[in-house]
Amino acid sequence: MYNKLSGQRIRSIDVFRGFTILVMIFVNDVSGVSGIPGWMKHKPADADAMTFVDVVFPAFLFIVGMSIPFAINKRLAKGDDFWKLQSHIIWRVVGLLILGVFMVNGEGGYNESAMGMSIAAWSLLFYLCAILVWNVYTFKNKKWKYLLQGVGAIGLLLLAWTYRGGDDGSEGIKPRWWGILGLIGWSYLYGCIIYQLFRGKVWPLLFAIAICITWYCIGRSGIAKGSAVLEWMSSTSGHAAHTSIVLCGIVLSVLFFDERIAKSVQRRFLYAGLFALACFVSGYLIRPYYFISKIHATPTWCLYCSAICIAVFSILYWFTDIKKRYKWTGFFQPAASNALLVYILPNIIYYTQALFGWHFMPAIFHQGLLGIAWSALYAVAIMLLAFGLNKLKIRLQL
Numbered sequence: 001m002y003n004k005l006s007g008q009r010i011r012s013i014d015v016f017r018g019f020t021i022l023v024m025i026f027v028n029d030v031s032g033v034s035g036i037p038g039w040m041k042h043k044p045a046d047a048d049a050m051t052f053v054d055v056v057f058p059a060f061l062f063i064v065g066m067s068i069p070f071a072i073n074k075r076l077a078k079g080d081d082f083w084k085l086q087s088h089i090i091w092r093v094v095g096l097l098i099l100g101v102f103m104v105n106g107e108g109g110y111n112e113s114a115m116g117m118s119i120a121a122w123s124l125l126f127y128l129c130a131i132l133v134w135n136v137y138t139f140k141n142k143k144w145k146y147l148l149q150g151v152g153a154i155g156l157l158l159l160a161w162t163y164r165g166g167d168d169g170s171e172g173i174k175p176r177w178w179g180i181l182g183l184i185g186w187s188y189l190y191g192c193i194i195y196q197l198f199r200g201k202v203w204p205l206l207f208a209i210a211i212c213i214t215w216y217c218i219g220r221s222g223i224a225k226g227s228a229v230l231e232w233m234s235s236t237s238g239h240a241a242h243t244s245i246v247l248c249g250i251v252l253s254v255l256f257f258d259e260r261i262a263k264s265v266q267r268r269f270l271y272a273g274l275f276a277l278a279c280f281v282s283g284y285l286i287r288p289y290y291f292i293s294k295i296h297a298t299p300t301w302c303l304y305c306s307a308i309c310i311a312v313f314s315i316l317y318w319f320t321d322i323k324k325r326y327k328w329t330g331f332f333q334p335a336a337s338n339a340l341l342v343y344i345l346p347n348i349i350y351y352t353q354a355l356f357g358w359h360f361m362p363a364i365f366h367q368g369l370l371g372i373a374w375s376a377l378y379a380v381a382i383m384l385l386a387f388g389l390n391k392l393k394i395r396l397q398l
Helices: 011-030 052-076 082-106 119-134 142-162 179-197 201-218 228-235 238-255 265-286 298-321 329-330 333-337 339-356 368-391
Strands: none
Touching: 011 052, 011 329, 011 333, 011 339, 011 368, 052 082, 052 179, 052 238, 052 298, 082 119, 082 142, 082 179, 082 339, 119 142, 119 339, 179 201, 179 238, 201 228, 201 238, 201 298, 201 333, 228 238, 238 265, 238 298, 265 298, 329 333, 333 339, 333 368, 339 368
């Protein structure tokens, strides 16, 4: 065991995850609405600014980091040896990378005529196979589980073989970029490695955050050109930046929930406040050299977003776990426990509509206030759909 963490599930982490998913669905849908305020959109790459929309992805990374100490220590407590633990981590990473690459290739670069099917049909088959592979089965007879997972895995291989891209259809499926899930997978991998390497100790983890930021700065500097090592650092600088957010989540979990460190509620909030202040001040000091940009994954953006996540989580923890005001949190629980399925549900709905040519909403619902209201209702509907799918025992887990 690396940290002395409570074995009880932290309700505020689930609420934070569920709330982030709700906002993610809303901002993804509202991005297609015209005539909305600028603060409801992603800022351009070189704007030196950010909106709440630009905090959604780092919030996911932060929550991944918060969950790592609990997940690793739980598996160690169950008796996992070193190699069994690493195989579990690698399996999760591989799953995220596979999902990310398939989703990216379904978004662009495809050649439907060369594939012999529409991208909507291909994508829906992909999601079906993904559900078969990563669903949490409750069969008493494990043969059914292995059979369905095998069908899903074969289906993914066939879909990868079927895929064609490029103008002449000569390109196969490839990581054009890793996609959101793939980026989370890489950051999760590096976060797990660093957490284990430093055995959950706060000061070495803080040092690792500084190393990630330094890595980014060196990789994005002019000195990277002409050196194989430095050019490799440049190509991985985005992963370093994202990993710094994951590490900030890990540090907050240790500061908040390691009973050897946080021996009182007051001390937990004191440490969280100091950590948030350190992130904000560090970002402020770096900003003259690296402006705020989600697209470029600048250290300033990473540090500011981490400070925001620390503040938001602290508020949620106060209301739900300290004040015990958690009746309202039940709405977020299904999505929090089935985050991967909720993440892909909007895509499944989109490709189903595209395949059958369904268009439910008049054009007026794609602009202005009506468009914003529709996006909000759509996000709530997806969350409720997740509740129903949980009841049907459809739950994905990597």
